[in-house]
Amino acid sequence: MNDFFSELVKGLEPYVPGEQPKNKKYIKLNTNENPYPPSPEVIKAIREAANEDLRLYPDPECEDLRKTVSDCYGMKHKQIFVGNGSDEVLAFSFGAFFAGKKIFFPDITYSFYPVYAGLFNVAYEEIPLNKDFEIDAADYFKADGGIIIPNPNAPTSKYLDTNKIEEILKSNSKNVVIIDEAYIDFGGNTCISLLNQYANLLVIHTLSKARSLAGLRVGFAFGSEELISGLDRIKNSFNSYTLDRVALAGAVAALKDDSYFQETKKKIIQTRERTIQALKALNFIVMDSKSNFIFISHKKLEAEFIFKKLRDRGILIRFFNKPRINNFMRVTIGTDREMQVFIKALEKII
Ligand SMILES: Cc1ncc(COP(=O)(O)O)c(C=O)c1O
CATH class of the missing domain: 3.90.1150.10 (Aspartate Aminotransferase, domain 1)
Structure with missing residues (x-):
C-alpha cells in the first residue's frame, strides 16, 4: 500500500x-x-447560464433552486438541502448524523452505504432481506443506531409501503432514519408527507433518474430544520459551492417542466x-x-x-x-x- x-x-x-x-x-x-x-427547457437554461457570470461564484445557499424544490413539494425551503448528486447528500448525511456511531441497512442494497460507513468511521450492521428479498419493517424496530433504507430498494427494485416506513419511524424516535427515494417516481409513494410528524426522518431525492439528469449531478434532502442544519454544517466545512451555476440553472428548469x-x-x-x-x-x-x-x-x-x-x-x-x-x-x-x-x-x- x-x-x-x-x-x-x-x-x-x-x-x-x-x-x-x-x-x-x-x-x-x-x-x-x-x-x-433531459427536458429541452433544461438544455436551454444551461446554454443561457453558460455566460460571462461564470467568473463569479455560484450562490452558496442555492436559494433559487431550494425555492423551486419547495414550490414543487410544498415544503419550507429551510427543510431542503441540495447537493452535488444524491451521492453527495448521502455522504454528508453519514457525516452529519452517524460518524463514530452505528447504522443499520439491508444486506442487499445500494453498495455505496458501506463505503460511506468506511469513510466516516460508522459501524454498520446489515439486516438480511427476507426470503422474498423484501424488507421486513419489524427488523428495524427499536434499532440501537441510525437506519438507511432505499425505497424502492436497489438492486432488488422492491418497494416498501409508506405505512411500514411510518412504523419504523415511530419505533425509532431517537434515531435518524434516512429513506433514499432515488427511484420513487417510477410508481411508489414518497414519504415526504411524513416529515411534518417525524423529526427523525430524512428523505433523499435525485434528478439523476426520473428527470434524466445523471450527468448534471443534483440531489436533495428533505427533513426537519434541525436535520437540514446538520447537513449545512457538514457542507460548509467541506465546500461552500457544491453546485455550480450551470447545474443550478438546469435543475430549476427540470423541476419546472412537470x-x-x-x-x-x-x-x-x-x-x-x-x-x-x-x-x-x-x-x-x-x-x-x-x-x-x-x-x-x-x-x-x-x-x-x-x-x-x-x-x-x-x-x-x-x-x-x-x-x-x-x-x-x-x-x-x-x-x-x-x-x-x-x-x-x-x-x-x-
Ligand atoms: C439507491 C440509490 N441512491 C442514490 C444513488 C445516487 O444517485 P445520484 O448520485 O446520481 O443522485 C443511486 C444511483 O444509482 C442509487 O441507486
Whole structure:
C-alpha cells in the first residue's frame, strides 16, 4: 500500500460504479440512467447560464433552486438541502448524523452505504432481506443506531409501503432514519408527507433518474430544520459551492417542466411492464418493480453466462458477484427499441 496514504485512505474500500464504456457503442442498461434526454427547457437554461457570470461564484445557499424544490413539494425551503448528486447528500448525511456511531441497512442494497460507513468511521450492521428479498419493517424496530433504507430498494427494485416506513419511524424516535427515494417516481409513494410528524426522518431525492439528469449531478434532502442544519454544517466545512451555476440553472428548469417529467416517466413505466411480460415468457423470474430497472433471474441459465453473452452482443446490464444475488441481473429500462433488441438477444442466447 502506498506510503504516502493516510491510515484513513489505506482502510477505504471505494465504490465501483457501473461501466461507462468509451471504446464502443453499447446499449447501456447497466447504470439506471434515463434513456430519454433531459427536458429541452433544461438544455436551454444551461446554454443561457453558460455566460460571462461564470467568473463569479455560484450562490452558496442555492436559494433559487431550494425555492423551486419547495414550490414543487410544498415544503419550507429551510427543510431542503441540495447537493452535488444524491451521492453527495448521502455522504454528508453519514457525516452529519452517524460518524463514530452505528447504522443499520439491508444486506442487499445500494453498495455505496458501506463505503460511506468506511469513510466516516460508522459501524454498520446489515439486516438480511427476507426470503422474498423484501424488507421486513419489524427488523428495524427499536434499532440501537441510525437506519438507511432505499425505497424502492436497489438492486432488488422492491418497494416498501409508506405505512411500514411510518412504523419504523415511530419505533425509532431517537434515531435518524434516512429513506433514499432515488427511484420513487417510477410508481411508489414518497414519504415526504411524513416529515411534518417525524423529526427523525430524512428523505433523499435525485434528478439523476426520473428527470434524466445523471450527468448534471443534483440531489436533495428533505427533513426537519434541525436535520437540514446538520447537513449545512457538514457542507460548509467541506465546500461552500457544491453546485455550480450551470447545474443550478438546469435543475430549476427540470423541476419546472412537470409535463415532460410526467410524460417520460409514464413511457418508462409502460416499457417496464411490457419488458416484464416478455421476460416471463422466456422463463425469467422477475421481481415486482417500482423502479426504472428490474431484477431478474433465469430458471435454467446462470446470470453470469447471460450477462457475458449480452455483453458480446453489445448490451450492458449489471451482474453482482455477491452472496444471495449472484444468480440475478439488474437491467435498466431503456427505450422500447432498446428493450426489443435486448429481448431479441435473449431469445438467441436461450
Ligand atoms: C439507491 C440509490 N441512491 C442514490 C444513488 C445516487 O444517485 P445520484 O448520485 O446520481 O443522485 C443511486 C444511483 O444509482 C442509487 O441507486
